[in-house]
Amino acid sequence: MVKRTADEEKAAGPLKAGERPDAMDVDEKPNDMGEFEDEFEDEFESEDEIIEAGVDGRPDAEREAEEAMDVDAAGAPATFIVGRTKLEPGQTLSPDPTTYRMLHNLSTPWPCLSFDIIRDGLGDNRSVFPATVYTVAGTQADSVKTSDNSIMVMKFSGLSKMQSEDGEESSDDESDDEDADPVLEHKSIPLNTTTNRIRAHQTPSQDPSKPATTLTATMTESTNVFIHDITPHLASFDTPGTIITPQQNKPLCTIRAHKSEGYAVDWSPLHPAGKLLTGDNDGMIYVTTRTDGGGFVTDTRPFQGHTSSVEEIQWSPSEASVFASASSDGTIRVWDVRSKGRKPALSMQISNVDVNVMSWSRQTTHLLASGDDAGVWAVWDLRQWKPSAGGSAASAPLQRPSPIASFDFHREQITSVEWHPTDDSIVAVSAGDNTVTLWDLAVELDDEESKDTAGVQDVPPQLLFVHYQNLAKEVHWHPQIPGALVATGEHFSVFKTISV
Structure with a gap:
């Protein structure tokens, strides 16, 4: 959540989390000329009783109250909505610290527009x-040299909580170090191409004394998909002096099945050894499976339908x-890898434009x-998606299902969406309007509350929070915090x- 600031205006109020944004208070500058003295004042002084009234003859207090009601009804005071309202010249955005428990920004040498969070051994x-x-x-990398690109394995530490206005930290969370400064440590794996999307997968160790094996799959601009083992890179953060060898930086496997670059990649959460899906700009989907010997095999028969x-x-x-x-053809299709025909079991037309991102709820799997x-x-409720009558879903006309909830709050493309890991009503969304929004689908307004939101009808009641993130691309919940x-x-x- 952010508030407006400007060099000329420093009194603008913050936008509070979970509350309706109030109209901005603008302090008028005092009259530099001071009070005006009328040299003819004595000549016009009357002995009659003086009634304080405005230009329409009514008492000032009554007139001002009515004017304020008219302004509120008309919605004249500008309600500032991040990602929608344009800043005036000289204005910038800054976070309202009272709406965060924790907030840190960390920069890398080059933009990283796709990432994944790694589960650790620090506890749930x-x-x-x-x-x-x-x-x-x-x-x-914004460079003509492809060698400037890499996979960055990172550790963010010293992420302290926000302090209250009186400088004291709230007592709801424990704190070992109130004044810790954030630290970013990283290990780089050379990659001679840019990353379109990256996802991580962990295989539990058979030896309790050893960490899980952490694999990454990187979809790249080069059309190749690289699988790396970053377990030694993660371990090096907690073992000072560790040197990563060139061999450890090499990919375990390079998938060359795709003829065009792609953005779609996911590891199966139900195949501990490792089962990977990759999809490309030609509409082809391939499955790669890890063998018992530790190698990887890609089935060269693609799933086709998009x-x-x-x-x-x-x-x-x-x-x-x-x-x-999900595809830029506006559809979502559901598949079964056991299908011999490699055709989708369900095909639904859910949009007239590209469907960029998708998230399957871990708590309520329909x-x-x-x-x-x-x-x-x-x-979408997948229980409502049925194959068309009279034939398979692949050959029947595409259905247009009705969503159980739909929001058009954002004014630019949606770049990421993810369900909360333990709450099936909370969703995080990022968009090209430089915002990350948090939503609670369980929120509903009663009639009385609806009256209080008359000035912000285009802000859904389910919207909990707006976080400003320039060039927002991906957002992920931490599974352990x-x-x-x-x-x-x-x-x-x-x-x-x-x-x-």
């Missing part, structure tokens, strides 16, 4: 500050053989969220709000 459901977060990202690029792929969180794909190029994100999120764009932002 932790609330101790300063916090530590492990991530992996791929760069998009008429345009595959933008997103996700495995079902509950059925090991099922996955869904719910799927999607985001499109028009700035609309929606929630409840309510914590990491977002990327111009820089990395690690934050936790008071509303979630």
Whole structure:
């Protein structure tokens, strides 16, 4: 959540999390001329009783109260909405610290527009500050030299909580170090191409004394998909003096099945050894499986059905053989890898524009969220999706299902959407309007509350929080720090709000 600031105006009020933004108070500048003295005042003085009244003859207080009501009814005071309202010249945005429990921005040498959060051994459901977060990202270097690109394995530490206005930290969370400064450590894996999307997967170790094996799959501009083992890179952060060898930087596998670059990649959560889906701009989807010997085998028979690029792929969180794909053809299709015909089991036309991103709820597995190029994100109940009568879904006309929820709050394309890991009503969304928004689908307004929101009808009641993130691309919930999120764009932002 942010508030407006300007060199000329420093009294603008903050936008509070979970509350309706109030009209901006603008302080008028005092009259530099001082009081005006009328040299003819004595000549016009009357002995009659003087009644304080305005220009229409009514008492000033009564007239001013009515004018204020008229202004409120007309919605004249400008309600500032991040990502929608344009800043005036000289104005900038800055965060309102009273709406965050934690907020840190960390910069990398090159933009990393795709990343993933790595589960660690520090414990689940932790609330101790300063916090530590492990991530992996791929760069998009603004350089003619492709050798400037890399995979960055990172450790964010010293992530302290926000202090209250009186300088004291709130007592709801433990804190080991109140004044810790954030630190970004990283190990780079050379990659002679830019990263379109990167995802991580962890295989539990058979030896309790050893960490899980952490693999990454990187979809690149070069059309190749690279699988790396970043386990030694992660371990090096906690073992000073560790040197990563050139061999450890080499990919375990390079998938060359794709003839065009792609953006869709996902590891199955139900195949511990490693089962990977990748989709490209030609609409082709391939499955790569890790063998018992530790190698990888790609099935060269693609899944085909989309008429345009595959933008997103996700495995079902509950059925090991099922996955869904979203495409720039405006459809979401559901597949079963056991299908001999390699055709989708369900095909639904959910948008007239590109469907960029998708998220399958881990808590309520018949719910799927999607985001499109028009700035609309929606929630779908997969139980309502049925194959067309009289034939298979692949050959029947595409159905247009109705979403159980749909929001067009954002004014630019949706770039990321993700369900909360433990709450099936909370969703995080990022968009090209430089915002990350948090939503609570369980919120409903009664009649009395609806009256109080008359001035902000275009702000849905389900909107909990707006976080400003320049060039926002991806947002992910941390699976072990409840309510914590990491977002990327111009820089990395690690934050936790008071509303979630």
